Amino acid sequence: MTTAINHILVVEDEQHIRRFVRTALESEAYQVTEAGTCTQGLQDIRTQRLDMLILDLGLPDGDGVQLIQTLRTWSKLPVLVLSARSADQDKIKALDAGADDYLSKPFSTGELLARVRALLRRSQFNPETASPLIHFGDIEVDLSQRQVRRRGEAVRITPIEFHLLSLLLLNAGRVMTHRHLLREVWGSTYVESNHYLRVYVGHLRQKLEDDPSQPRHLLTETGIGYRFQL
Amino acid sequence: MTTAINHILVVEDEQHIRRFVRTALESEAYQVTEAGTCTQGLQDIRTQRLDMLILDLGLPDGDGVQLIQTLRTWSKLPVLVLSARSADQDKIKALDAGADDYLSKPFSTGELLARVRALLRRSQFNPETASPLIHFGDIEVDLSQRQVRRRGEAVRITPIEFHLLSLLLLNAGRVMTHRHLLREVWGSTYVESNHYLRVYVGHLRQKLEDDPSQPRHLLTETGIGYRFQL
């Protein structure tokens, strides 16, 4: 199956709505992460590569509007608000805080998905949200566009290679354990297949390192895992 | 956010709603132009420098959804839809045709303005750079006129081919997933029919590439989709 490139974070405390939204999104092959609280949500936003945030306003541990405002001080991540309230003032406050769309409950799967598509479509036109370029050596990586360049020339990257690379880049400087990488890329049944990693790390070194036998960026942490040094 | 004055076109046939919307917008110092019909609206879009379109779906002389679709073949102008209908299917159709937001009547001034602000904020749409002519290789494409030329000679392009081409061109440089292209061109029930794409991408290569077997512009991203390189 085709790799989902759109990653959506759903912040919602009510269990059943969360499941409802997740199911809807997954049926369209989006990658979904869930959070139940503001704090957890912010945590996820900081650590994950996301394309969109779906946020319920009525969270137990804090004000959703507040969260949007904080978020907007450093990110343009598209935000779709869900809310039980349908009063004008609520909508206006949320939208002016920086939300991009506001959907009152109850809502249908169809409308939710259509609004998600519209939002993703629009935000992907926007070059500023889209391109946190990552540089190292003579390589340039654009994660949101799934592109890798070496001295300006496009480098061919397979889906698995790209998945692995983006994990390492998003956690640049940190050690990523074998198990963690394997679980993310191949799934939890492969956490012991260290061999896969060796092979694909090898591929990436061939494509990215000046001297693949003397890697300067994609480093191995013997007995632990790998680390990416920008 | 304080740049040039934003110019908004309101296409709406009912006199009193038009006045209502105009008054609201002008109270926020937007420059407003009005049109009462689809034809007039399209005319204005082609000739004026606009930042946004507010469109009523129930126009006497034609289908609003149709208008959005045509518009989207050559422009990314932000579109906010107003409609008396609030059924899911209407919303979905409009949003998937390319609208950016959908507001059901009756609506309040406050919400309308908040949504306009959100939309303008999100899409720093630059009408100057939206040139209708696109060049690559020895090909010239005029999206608004629906014409393709190769070394000056007209190239025959079927409706589906053109639709596909305009999507790729409007997102030149980006990877477009199979699903996304299929949904836009064939509709959401065909998101898994990758086969269609292979065939039509093939057709386009035959017509546009110097050496169709070694494409330089219409590139495949194995396992993901296609990308157009200008």
Added chain:
DNA sequence: GGTGGGCGTGGCGATTCCGTGAACCCATGC
């Protein structure tokens, strides 16, 4: 009623990607 263009669909060879085993390298410790 014939003709032709556009479209959907099936099929098949070619290409690319992936999993896996085997060989090799190298540091460490006995």
Added chain:
DNA sequence: GCATGGGTTCACGGAATCGCCACGCCCACC
């Protein structure tokens, strides 16, 4: 020196994906 464990590289078969050709249907237009 030699065994061991981890790391790297290579090679190859199977699977998935892709490009391309061909056929038949539909419909618009003679």
